[in-house]
Amino acid sequence: MPARNDAALAFLSARRSRPAKLFTLPVPDRDQLVEILTAATRVPDHGKLQPWRLVVLRGAAFARLADLAETRARELGGDDEKIAKGRGQYDLGKLAVVVIASPKPLPKIPPVEQLLSAGALCMGILNAAEAAGWGANWLTGWPAHDPEFAARAFGCQGGETVAGIVHIGTPPADGPDRPRPEPASLVTWVEA
Numbered sequence: 001m002p003a004r005n006d007a008a009l010a011f012l013s014a015r016r017s018r019p020a021k022l023f024t025l026p027v028p029d030r031d032q033l034v035e036i037l038t039a040a041t042r043v044p045d046h047g048k049l050q051p052w053r054l055v056v057l058r059g060a061a062f063a064r065l066a067d068l069a070e071t072r073a074r075e076l077g078g079d080d081e082k083i084a085k086g087r088g089q090y091d092l093g094k095l096a097v098v099v100i101a102s103p104k105p106l107p108k109i110p111p112v113e114q115l116l117s118a119g120a121l122c123m124g125i126l127n128a129a130e131a132a133g134w135g136a137n138w139l140t141g142w143p144a145h146d147p148e149f150a151a152r153a154f155g156c157q158g159g160e161t162v163a164g165i166v167h168i169g170t171p172p173a174d175g176p177d178r179p180r181p182e183p184a185s186l187v188t189w190v191e192a
């Protein structure tokens, strides 16, 4: 039986995202990011399929992807708001890990379970980054859900989708936390 870990419980009880648009430098270097990803990829994965892959965005990649999002918005007939929303996180990005859900064609493990594993990986990156002293924020945005953008930007193919784009950086000083769920209002206890 695992020992009670009060420090871990305290961390999980206080964890939160920080707004990526306010991140500043520094961001994790390669070794620091590998440490985060080593912890984060320790994630439930039915069938040990590893139904995900990661794309790390740094430096000039962000300006290129912002332009790609604008190009795609124009192709879709989008207005200025769609262009601005599409460019947003890439114009401001400094370091981000794109989690690609990459489902394997195995009928035994349904696609939803493989997608959930990718979501768990996003959460793992949030937690590992915060535990390592960084701010982190899980974003998507319309381009991430546009198959053509996802193919051009991240090489998505064969049923792959973007589960999350997790930005990591130096966060601003903490503001107030957002309201949190009260478990009592969510839980049905089934005891008979």
Ligand SMILES: Cc1cc2nc3c(=O)[nH]c(=O)nc-3n(C[C@H](O)[C@H](O)[C@H](O)COP(=O)(O)O)c2cc1C
Residues within 6 Å of the ligand: 015, 016, 017, 018, 137, 138, 139, 140, 141, 163, 164
């Ligand atoms: C799948 C997913 C996609 C999200 N995409 C966005 C997004 O595109 N833009 C945004 O402002 N927030 C987005 N969010 C919400 C942010 O991650 C938000 O900061 C987070 O819910 C804060 O919760 P936390 O403090 O418990 O981590 C997304 C959340 C999830 C789970």
